[in-house]
Amino acid sequence: MRSHLLIAAYLLMTTAWAQELVVFAAASLSEVFEDVAIAFEAENPGVNVELNFSGSATLSTQIIQGAPADVFASADTVQMRRLSDENLLFDSARLFTVNRLAAITPKDSPLTELEDLSHPGVILVLAGPEVPAGRYARSVLEKLNEVYGADFATKVFANVVSEEPNVRQVAAKVELGEADAALVYLTDAAALQQVRLIEVPAAYNIVAEYPIAVMRESRQLELAQVFVDFVLSTAGQDILQRYGFGP
Amino acid sequence: MRTSTLATPRLPPLLPVAASLILLLLLILPTAALLWRALNPQFAAALLRPAVIEALRLSLLTTTLSMLLTLLLGTPVAYLLARYRFPGHRLLDVLLDLPLVLPPVVAGVGLLLVFGRRGFIGSWLNDLGIRVAFTTLAVVMAQIFVASPLYIRAMKAGFLSVSKRLEAVSLTLGRSRWETFWRVTWPLTLPYLIEGFVLAWARALGEFGATIVFAGSFAGRTRTMPLAIYATLESDLDAALALAAVLTIAAFLLLFVFRLLLRFGRRR
16 A cells, blocks of 8 residues: 555656656665765756665665665665565676675774673674665674684674664664674764774674665666666766765 | 534535545545555455564564553553643643654654663663663653653643542542542543543554664564564555555554544443
């Protein structure tokens, strides 16, 4: 019912003069895709990009339930595969950037090393295991067992007080000073003013691959394809790199 | 009792009927669709999953606690508001409505700013080694914040409906003020109490926004039914639907029993 209403509202909007392109994008792309949209609109007069940001898992569920997206940019391949399994992609998805994880703490925190995350009493927040950032965080912590001992990850997990539904809420808990530490994307960490960053060495880090695809049900396949090409172009990649995303 | 058949024609006019049908579709279809999808042969199995049982247990525990505290602390507030005029009476009355119209997420941020580690009561508690945020207590506090005004509102109307003269008679017959409250005032407010209690309970059961901000989401500790639905929606649709169905049925039963009790009360 809700999706039908959305479609109705969407149809009403598109009958107006501007050409509307609906882009569903992972929460971690919030700031950078705003800029991508502005640059894209400047190159394509008369086009209006509507952005919808949320956890990738939430977005893929919405699309499976019939939400009218033209383009989906996911923070992991798992959520994109859900859509291809449902035969919802126009053609195969393309990787457009990568991201890595980092730990953050409040500015005045006594925690300085990744090892400190395992100290008893540390208040740690992670994204839930169904969210890409949450899954990556768990795999990073398990890889760190090699450095800090076999029970490092177990001790860290015992410090988790909340498993948040998306990575932005994880970062907010640290910014508010309510959590002692969290694992978020490097790009989130770089954008925050109130936090300090603890880097994860590349050997133990993950490479989060971001795929993008045109949706089969899109009513403007051509324009959607132009947007995807723009994200993959040098202009699009430059914007992504400005926000700390990898090549 | 028969109502006058002269005032309104037997067949309702077309326009209001059409409008009602449209709205009813919007109000009833989503609930019906939810139950239709959830009540499949896997429903029983989905109900027995640890995540579902943990959420049910936690919701039952926290709403019971928050409702007990609401009864205990909300009843005196309603009594004072109904029986006495004092400076700030009107302001208090308005302030008590505020939680009903505030978006719950805002309530959660507010609770963090007061009871969070950096908050002005929370920082003081933190020095004593007490942490409120991210605990089951935080869930209960969030529920009281959003739900108790519904109870207070109903109970205030209840106390206003009891004639002061009845209380005066009881007092002149030598009963103490306490006895008068327990034997005269309180029993007469029962229908209002039930109304307020049921509405507040249903609201507490469905509380999401304030909880996820103030208490976070952790299975068995702060992940109540609505939070579990949100968390499992993406990984385990059957479990999410089972929880959603339980929540819907529980809310329906609460309201249904409430109507029955009201009828019973009126007939008495």
